[in-house]
Amino acid sequence: MASYRVLIVEDEWLIARDYVSILGAAGHVPVGPAASVIAAEALLDNEQVDIALLDYKLGAGTSATLVQRLNQAGIPFIVSTGHAKADLPEEFSSGALVAKPVDPRNLAATIERLLQARHT
Numbered sequence: 627m628a629s630y631r632v633l634i635v636e637d638e639w640l641i642a643r644d645y646v647s648i649l650g651a652a653g654h655v656p657v658g659p660a661a662s663v664i665a666a667e668a669l670l671d672n673e674q675v676d677i678a679l680l681d682y683k684l685g686a687g688t689s690a691t692l693v694q695r696l697n698q699a700g701i702p703f704i705v706s707t708g709h710a711k712a713d714l715p716e717e718f719s720s721g722a723l724v725a726k727p728v729d730p731r732n733l734a735a736t737i738e739r740l741l742q743a744r745h746t
Contacts, residue, residue, distance in 0.1 A: 630676040630741055634659035635666045635692065636706070637684045645679060645706075645728070652734040663692045675701055677737055680721075682707040682714060693717045702740040704733070 632654050636642040642659035649656045657673050660666035662684055669675070678696055680689045682705050689705075694717055696703050703721040705714065711723045722736050 628738075628741070629653045629655060630737060631655045631657050631674050632737065633657045633666060633669060633673070633675040633678040635661075635663075635678060635680045635684070635689055637661040637681060641681075641726075648728065648730045648733060649679075652730070652737075654737065663687070663689060666692050667695065670695065670699075677701065677741060678703040679733070680705050682709055682718070688715075690715055690717055693721065696721075702744055704736055704740070706733075 632649050634642055634645045634656055636645060636659050646656045646659065657675055658669055660669055678701060680692065680703055682688055693703065697717060697720055705718055705721050705723050706726055706728055707723065708726050722740055724733055724736055
């Protein structure tokens, strides 16, 4: 399995810490975590990112503006949420969805699937 740089955008510290551990154990390099869209955009400006792992709800808002930027840049993303994909705004349709709480094997497989599809 390849190693990828994964941007983590999650506003709940314990969940973000779990993602860092899960990604590190899978051989990936965590970028962040960022607790807001502004912090995530700063990381995108300064770090190489292969894929993003996003929480849909961030504080009182959502990660929708960040998804627009990821779509424009061609960076695949995974949304980690309790919401159904049909309940998310249209811009999220290009990403994958993993349900919270995240299963580490499912997350690793989803990352691999999205990035392999991008390179074929």
